[in-house]
Amino acid sequence: MRVLVLWADDASPNLGVRALGSGTAELVKRVWPDAEVTFQNYGRRVPQLPIGRVRSLVKERVLGRAGMQKWLAGFDLVIDTRSGDSFADIYGTRRLVVMSTVAEFATQAGVPVVLGPQTIGPFDSRSGRAIGRHSLRRSALVMARDSASAGQAGELGRAPDVLTTDVVFALPRPDVPRTRDVVFNISGLLWYANPHVDSVAYRDTVTRLYRSLAGDDRRVTLLAHVLDSDNPDSDIAAIREFSSTVAPDAEIVFPTGLDDVRETVASAEVVIGSRMHACLNALSVGTPAIPLAYSRKFSPLLSDLGWTHTVDLRTSDDPVAAALGELASPTLRADAAALVERAHATLAVAEDALREVA
Known part of the structure; x- marks a missing residue:
């Protein structure tokens, strides 16, 4: 079982992103203990996936020189984390479009794409809502990590399949004495x-x-x-x-x-x-x-x-x-x-x- 985790990793300087990546991997391992997990994020790029700009992604989709579709097709499952809170247009449409384009191309490669436990929305622009609606419709499984996100997804025409919580709760609990206040x-x-x-x-x-x-x-x-x-x-x-x-x-x-x-x-x-x-x-x-x-x-x-x-x-x-x-x-x-x-x-x-x- 080969699983690609998008937009999180286990080496980011943002320890919240590390918690998201490691927690998602732990969730995967609970279901498939022998799964091979690969992370793909802005600070951890592979040459097959030119994630810097939408234009680069579309050009690669048309020409196929870097082997993006073949690389994506090598996975059994994609879990799209959207960095936990980036499935929204509050950070601008460029980030939303890039992430959504990668998910779409993974779907076109024949791999089921799961929107992992995350915040969904807000979508304040017409274009943001259109992109969000498309990504939700194309996902094999949608998981919201809170009820407000579930409501946002429902407003876009795709109620989440699962209402759950953040994957940080999948991580092992350290056993240390309480030495700090x-x-x-x-x-x-x-x-x-x-x-x-x-x-x-x-x-x-x-x-x-x-x-x-x-x-x-x-x-x-x-x-x-x-x-x-x-x-x-x-x-x-x-x-x-x-x-x-x-x-x-x-x-x-x-x-x-x-x-x-x-x-x-x-x-x-x-x-x-x-x-x-x-x-x-x-x-x-x-x-x-x-x-x-x-x-x-x-x-x-x-x-x-x-x-x-x-x-x-x-x-x-x-x-x-x-x-x-x-x-x-x-x-x-x-x-x-x-x-x-x-x-x-x-x-x-x-x-x-x-x-x-x-």
Whole structure:
């Protein structure tokens, strides 16, 4: 069994993308233990698949000089992750078109394409909706990771076959002692100018939150979840600046990889995170997490799992007070344990659906 996983991998500097890739591979291995999994992503290209531009893909489809269709036909199954949240037009239509074109050409190569557990939508443009509708119609199996995504898919004429959750819950749980108190993930994406939240307000929020925690004698560890790369929104630069100006005495963890970051969050009493997968990594190992949400991908996924301890940076009048209020909740740890049970049960539905496809 040869499985191609699109738009995720196990070596990305974004540890959320690594969690997506490794979690998808783990899901595959649960169904087909001897499966050979190949990753294809922007930072992990093969010469047969010219993913830089739509024009290059179409040219290769017509001329076939690089052997793209033959290469795609060599797989028994394609799982299209869309990087977890890119099956939408919020990042522009170019990204959506490239990803959708690769999926279409895989289908034309005779390989079933599964839309793996992911956020679907939003599609705010007419062209985005048309592309989304086509991709949904052509998929052999559609899996949404939250009910809002299921609704988006239904509006485009193809209700998902499976409503499940994020594949991070398929990853093994590390066994480490709880040696840390509060692990605080600060996002480089939000630290600098961005289309999601006001970066000045974000800096003020995380600064006031850190000082409140320190004033309450909480031991705070600063955690990066997107590592150094060509991508300007690396968490490392933001944390270095935050440490030098606000938190010179705080422990800093720049993880070496996915296993390291999961061991770090497993060692904490609680995680406060601006990256969704920093929070999901924590919750999947049983550590309570308080997300500082900046987009719609957070709340539906977590609410479906019964997790209500989320602070929305876009709508909260006082996100610091809200986060401290959630931190004081007496049910945090019990709620986290219940969430893990629900996540494992709903992910089993995805396993059963995969067995029927290939």
